[in-house]
Amino acid sequence: MDASLHVCRDRGSPLPHATCDRTRSLQNAAAAAAGSEVQLLPPSLSLSPSLSPSLHLSRVFWRLFRPCMRGHAWVVSPAPGPSVSASGMGLRLSQKFVFLLFLSGLVTLCLGALFFLPDSARLKRIFLSKTEAQPVTVGSENDAREQARKADAAAARVRALSRKPSVTHEARAVDRPPQGIKAQDERSSGRTRTETTAAQNDARQPRDTFEYDRFKKCLLGSPLGSDRGKPGDPQTLQRRDKVKEMMKFAWDNYKHYAWGKNELRPLTRNGHIGTMFGGLRGASIIDSLDTLYIMDLLEEYEEAKDWVENNLDLNSNGESSLFEVNIRYVGGLLSAYYLTGNEVFKKKVLELGEKLLPAFNTPTGIPRGVINLGSGTSWSWGWASAGSSILAEFGTLHLEFVHLSELSNNPVFREKVMNIRKLLNKIEKPHGLYPNFLSPVTGNWVQHHVSLGGLGDSFYEYLIKSYLMSDKTDEEAKKMYYSALEAIEANLVQQSPGGLTYLAEWRGGILDHKMGHLACFAGGMLGIGAEDGAPEKKQRYLDLAGEITHTCHESYTPTKLGPEAFRFDAGAEATATRLSERYYILRPEVIESYMYMWRLTHDPKYREWGWEAVEALEKHCRVEGGYSGIRDVYASAVSHDNMQQSFFLSETLKYLYLLFSDDDLLPLQDWVFNTEAHPLPIIHRNCLQRQNSLQKPDKTPAD
Numbered sequence: 244m245d246a247s248l249h250v251c252r253d254r255g256s257p258l259p260h261a262t263c264d265r266t267r268s269l270q271n272a273a274a275a276a277a278g279s280e281v282q283l284l285p286p287s288l289s290l291s292p293s294l295s296p297s298l299h300l301s302r303v304f305w306r307l308f309r310p311c312m313r314g315h316a317w318v319v320s321p322a323p324g325p326s327v328s329a330s331g332m333g334l335r336l337s338q339k340f341v342f343l344l345f346l347s348g349l350v351t352l353c354l355g356a357l358f359f360l361p362d363s364a365r366l367k368r369i370f371l372s373k374t375e376a377q378p379v380t381v382g383s384e385n386d387a388r389e390q391a392r393k394a395d396a397a398a399a400r401v402r403a404l405s406r407k408p409s410v411t412h413e414a415r416a417v418d419r420p421p422q423g424i425k426a427q428d429e430r431s432s433g434r435t436r437t438e439t440t441a442a443q444n445d446a447r448q449p450r451d452t453f454e455y456d457r458f459k460k461c462l463l464g465s466p467l468g469s470d471r472g473k474p475g476d477p478q479t480l481q482r483r484d485k486v487k488e489m490m491k492f493a494w495d496n497y498k499h500y501a502w503g504k505n506e507l508r509p510l511t512r513n514g515h516i517g518t519m520f521g522g523l524r525g526a527s528i529i530d531s532l533d534t535l536y537i538m539d540l541l542e543e544y545e546e547a548k549d550w551v552e553n554n555l556d557l558n559s560n561g562e563s564s565l566f567e568v569n570i571r572y573v574g575g576l577l578s579a580y581y582l583t584g585n586e587v588f589k590k591k592v593l594e595l596g597e598k599l600l601p602a603f604n605t606p607t608g609i610p611r612g613v614i615n616l617g618s619g620t621s622w623s624w625g626w627a628s629a630g631s632s633i634l635a636e637f638g639t640l641h642l643e644f645v646h647l648s649e650l651s652n653n654p655v656f657r658e659k660v661m662n663i664r665k666l667l668n669k670i671e672k673p674h675g676l677y678p679n680f681l682s683p684v685t686g687n688w689v690q691h692h693v694s695l696g697g698l699g700d701s702f703y704e705y706l707i708k709s710y711l712m713s714d715k716t717d718e719e720a721k722k723m724y725y726s727a728l729e730a731i732e733a734n735l736v737q738q739s740p741g742g743l744t745y746l747a748e749w750r751g752g753i754l755d756h757k758m759g760h761l762a763c764f765a766g767g768m769l770g771i772g773a774e775d776g777a778p779e780k781k782q783r784y785l786d787l788a789g790e791i792t793h794t795c796h797e798s799y800t801p802t803k804l805g806p807e808a809f810r811f812d813a814g815a816e817a818t819a820t821r822l823s824e825r826y827y828i829l830r831p832e833v834i835e836s837y838m839y840m841w842r843l844t845h846d847p848k849y850r851e852w853g854w855e856a857v858e859a860l861e862k863h864c865r866v867e868g869g870y871s872g873i874r875d876v877y878a879s880a881v882s883h884d885n886m887q888q889s890f891f892l893s894e895t896l897k898y899l900y901l902l903f904s905d906d907d908l909l910p911l912q913d914w915v916f917n918t919e920a921h922p923l924p925i926i927h928r929n930c931l932q933r934q935n936s937l938q939k940p941d942k943t944p945a946d
């Protein structure tokens with residue numbers, strides 16, 4: 244509990260002392276106005292319920308405040324005049340009238356204080372049940388939107404007073420960056436305490452109508468294919484087996500040295516928790532569930548599942564990244580559920596999904612980047628300029644949230660991400676591009692930095708994947724994706740003097756001729772989006788996909804592992820020119836593009852490139868205690884960073900395994916991979932509806 248909330252617990256009441264004090268002074272003021280010298284009201288005062296509705300209110304008020312007042316000799320001493328009994332029954336009618344008048348005034352004043360004074364936010368939370376409370380995040384910018392919201396909040400307060408079920412209560416914004424991080428602009432980097440909304444509360448209603456069997460019937464093929472994707476030719480099978488062995492090695496070491504922690508430190512052979520997931524643990528377990536399952540490592544999968552069932556504690560109180568928790572935990576649990584049908588995953592993921600909802604309680608509905616899963620408090624990253632939210636973070640929730648709504652039959656999750664979509668669709672875009680920073684308070688761009696690498700990347704990925712996941716019915720996502728692509732082609736796609744195609748970064752019209760490793764996912768993205776482009780563009784997009792993938796492969800030299808960022812200026816051709824950009828942390832993006840390009844073209848070079856990566860991982864990253872990132876991909880003497888990232892198990896090894904498998908293992912007609920490589924099923928809506936109507940008791944198949 245907040246240290247500043249000193250309650251009247253010693254007197255049996257949860258009210259803050261400040262409120263008790265304020266009540267007393269209000270009483271005295273009101274009494275003075277009524278010409279009485281008020282000391283205190285008697286605890287035993289009883290008034291006839293038949294007198295007036297305000298009497299009931301007075302009683303309610305009295306009951307609420309009595310504990311604060313207990314212990315005082317509260318008497319009414321009207322002066323001057325005949326003395327009266329302290330009992331209400333002994334009061335004369337005129338005195339009763341004055342007394343009632345006073346009580347009504349008092350109640351009005353107190354409730355007024357309760358709802359309008361800035362310090363009363365906590366009291367409101369105590370007074371109003373969680374189920375009623377609906378949060379409004381108040382930012383510090385005084386724009387028209389804010390005014391409108393305040394008006395809404397005021398109207399809601401009135402509704403609160405009339406005790407209607409769904410009310411909105413203003414919460415206080417506390418401008419404070421996360422611990423250890425200094426906000427660049429405290430004016431707008433608001434930390435916002437949020438509470439359970441009515442809609443969020445809805446999420447707790449057991450309205451589960453999802454039928455796993457019906458879902459399975461609507462898949463076009465078996466998720467694991469006819470023979471778990473076993474490739475026909477012996478060399479490919481051998482390579483696939485090698486990848487499986489790598490996964491087992493990574494898993495066994497994690498299990499041995501870091502079980503239950505988030506990542507393994509393979510050199511020091513211990514666990515790493517970090518700060519990204521708040522109090523959540525077991526990131527490597529959640530990220531591995533589906534990989535273990537599709538690789539037929541079923542004993543290991545069972546261990547992981549048991550851990551989720553018995554040890555995954557979602558009641559954590561730490562400060563976590565909304566984006567990371569979503570792509571790893573929500574994505575990992577969702578795909579484990581869809582692949583296995585085990586209800587424990589569904590239960591956990593819905594519980595976790597609800598805990599993420601308060602992050603959306605901002606004036607625009609654009610979530611802030613950091614959330615405390617325990618308290619619902621959310622705030623912007625201290626490093627994000629002017630309290631902004633990051634495009635790649637709030638733009639990478641769509642797939643998972645749509646599935647949370649599918650599973651729970653509760654629209655609230657879908658509504659949250661559709662709201663983000665709506666805002667992004669409407670807002671003016673410089674040259675049709677989406678900058679990386681947006682204010683969750685005003686809904687305006689904060690900086691004109693555009694990138695398909697870090698800060699921007701997976702937003703674009705989720706546009707095309709939203710379209711594909713909707714069984715190609717989400718026309719809005721499609722339109723946004725292809726318009727963004729036009730803008731990217733016109734402004735970011737570049738050719739190096741050496742003939743390499745790359746995606747530059749854009750800073751207010753000035754190009755930075757640099758590509759991050761992260762941007763290498765774009766080969767795969769362009770590939771899977773090619774087919775649904777305009778007829779005259781399809782081939783162009785597929786070619787572009789191939790060119791970007793080729794450039795990224797070119798950056799993998801001489802260790803055959805790639806740097807964090809590479810440049811195309813001052814004579815550089817896909818080369819890291821800065822020491823600080825030479826590291827490789829077991830990232831998947833280049834291999835991810837190989838996997839998609841293999842599926843789309845069956846050009847054997849992609850499998851060859853993938854195998855090069857396997858050999859390089861074995862040579863440079865495998866150590867006795869697991870796999871480690873390396874500090875310099877150009878150095879002949881390898882230096883390890885002592886971290887086995889959870890995405891190595893979830894993405895890098897999974898994409899390699901799929902690259903050496905037949906296409907019917909997680910076929911792209913049925914599955915899209917979230918940005919952490921967790922497969923999520925395409926929603927074959929028509930089939931699902933057909934299945935549902937077939938199964939209704941009052942319907943027959945003939946219907």
Ligand code: DMJ
Nearest residue numbers: 701830831832890918919
């Ligand atoms: C993963 O966590 C996800 O792919 C994310 O979108 C960005 N990159 C890391 C791995 O590099």
